Amino acid sequence: MGCIKSKEDKGPSIKYRTEPKPDSGSPYGGDPTQATQSPGIKGQAPNFNSHSMTPFGGSSGITPFGGASSIFAPTPVPYPGGLTGGVTVFVALYDYEARTTEDLSFRKGERFQIINNTEGDWWEARSIATGKTGYIPSNYVAPADSIQAEEWYFGKMGRKDAERLLLNPGNQRGTFLVRESETTKGAYSLSIRDWDEVKGDNVKHYKIRKLDNGGYYITTRAQFESLQKLVKHYSEHADGLCYRLTTVCPTVKPQTQGLAKDAWEIPRESLRLDLKLGQGCFGEVWIGAKFPIKWTAPEAALYGRFTIKSDVWSFGILLTELVTKGRVPYPGMVNREVLEQVERGYRMPCPQGCPESLHELMKLCWKKDPDERPTFEYIQSFLEDYFTATEPQYQPGDNL
Template sequence: MGCVRSKEAKSSTSKYGPVDLNVTPFNDRTSQYGPEPTLMCHTAAVKAQNNSYNTQTAALTPFGGSSTSAVVPFSGAPTFHPAARVNQFSNAVTMFVALYDYEARTTDDLSFSKGNRFQIIKNDEGDWWQALNLNTGDVGYIPSNYVAPADSIQAEEWYFGKLGRKDTERLLLYQENQRGTFLVRESETTKGAYSLSVRDWDDARGENVKHYKIRKLDNGGFYITTRAQFDTLQKLVKHYKEHSDGLCCRLTTAFLEEAQVMKKLRHDKLVPLYAVVSEEPIYIITEFMTHGNLLDYIKEGEGKVLKLPQLLDAASQVAEGMAFIERMNYIHRDLRAANILVANNLICKIADFGLARLIEDNEYTARQGAKFPIKWTAPEAALYGRFTIKSDVWSFGIVLTELVTKGRVPYPGMVNREVLEQVERGYRMPCPPACPESLHDLMEQCWKKEPDERPTFEYIQSFLEDYFTATEPQYQPGDII
């Protein structure tokens, strides 16, 4: 996915490897974008032939731009569950269950439906296992990341693994979900524990999400309150579906429909890159994002009605993605609302890595004649071509103005040359109408003349995530008093 390559992992391969769309599955895993978490074709042990592609949606985007996209056929695999691996040295037979539908792409594959059960015959050839489909009697290869051991928590539809707290709340508060809709995820704060997240409603807060820590007993059991202990997570969930027993309400429906895709995102704020077509016309193939780019969304789409909390939620997601880029020693160089893509539930991801670059010495000097979006570009970058992660921080400050003004062009009334002259003289955009002073203070920090005085994206992410934090405990108690 975009911009995740560290210096240590730098490859000597070309920047964009050739992709033959007519013969070879998309598996260019040595490009600058780093390895994908899922395989797009068989390993060498299984020769690819007669390849065809499932018609799940992906976006075919002209290289260097993310404002337009087209839907193309593509099959992407969900994130691999390490717990789903079989011990290949064990003689025990473990039954597996399909987590998703799958359509065969070669004559060696098995097509199967969600819920089908398998007996694994051979699993020592990478991430493709030879299996017997117990529902159909067919034998063939299946992608191991589409299955999980039967009766394991990975096989449960309500289990979402490493899903972050904020993403959980965003998903559960989706308008079609009812009170009692729930999911279980790994705890972010306690290793080995889980969190039960439940959509609730009350007079004081209206629609909200309550989180309950599921603790583990020494003997392997689980509990929310010590007076109600269970051998398995499945039994715990079953109990609270039948009785509220101290929770805010009885569990009703596992959160499924609109957010199954979140099982594979794993808190990811960068648009995944699936492949690059290196011949003219050059295209990059990415995940399809339902609502297009953030600028159009807040200016002309459903996002016109968003209030400040939702806008800052979007900003915090962008900051989270940029904090990751910061840690990976990359710079983006073209950060603006038009290059942020939006999916359902206001999920925002950074796109358009056409200008992105790995930096070896904290600074990159652009070649002479390179073109930049002047109104978003830091002065040291626009005037002298010196790009650092701190020039991305400057651009993020401009993105904040785009959000709070619902897509207004930065520096209204000024042409590019005037912007450069005024910024160099110390001019900074004033606080936009209805923008809190504290938020404008953050913008001005991003626009400090000296790059080293600008905040890190890690700080910006923390600042925005805590901006509207209520004085409530991280987890609800097991009993409502």
């Protein structure tokens, strides 16, 4: 079982201690805390490398391993509450250009002393390099020398999202990322792009477990005092993994929370308003060019009733585009026909190759009565459960 070992040169051989006898029923071997620990592991790992610290994402631009920007970004989550443990030095994960006079412009790698982080998503900080003080987006920085500051650490990311990201065109075999484990609290997952003659391009997942004394391991015979050292080791030697870690998975900057600190709206005079379509519960709706009839709920297209439930209808149309790889909705029908047929109760049939459960979700989105359509919260829960139910298992670490 497990991954096919890499055939490339793995560098100098690594000397391992004797493998402990596996416990019955455990795919990860015996309890490593009961065996002699590697001499390199001493004491507890730094607090900011612990699972309890809320993750940030990776970073954009060229990585140390030669990666380039892509279209995905991990979901950043700001640190809640005040700073703890006396840690006030953070490092920038991305470049940022100030949008107001109160913001600070900065470059990736720049360090800050945090003055105040209790006012939401924008923190008051002082640049150590320039001495300037201003506000910075909290999801653009991470504690200095923590795993959150590592480009390969993507924080809270699902298995399916990791696979989509790694299988993007342009990524090569050995492209990787580290993320929180979805199934085991306190553990991490190493996801690697691989290739073989049977599956072609695919992604292998390895669970990274944490020792009680702060160490980390994939297989109990090779333990490391930090995630950084684990990644460094497997970037030099495949050592039982499907392939040596070669390139950090590319990503892009996350969205800032708001335009800037206390900047919540764009001046109305800066927008061009051509034709008023209607007025919903979120304000007036205007059109400046073509109207997307095939994507619009009937109550919005016919009567100008734009609500979040009309957005749910549009999401159902988007699902058909995803399943059919970009086919235009209602093939063979012009806009007038679409309006007439939908008003009479017509709904698009299940696309070829689409699971029936997904088509049922689409039909829920297309209920005639907007109140009978699901919420976006329900849709998110449905899709997450669907992807979890169809995902493969981890690669077993005890066979490495």
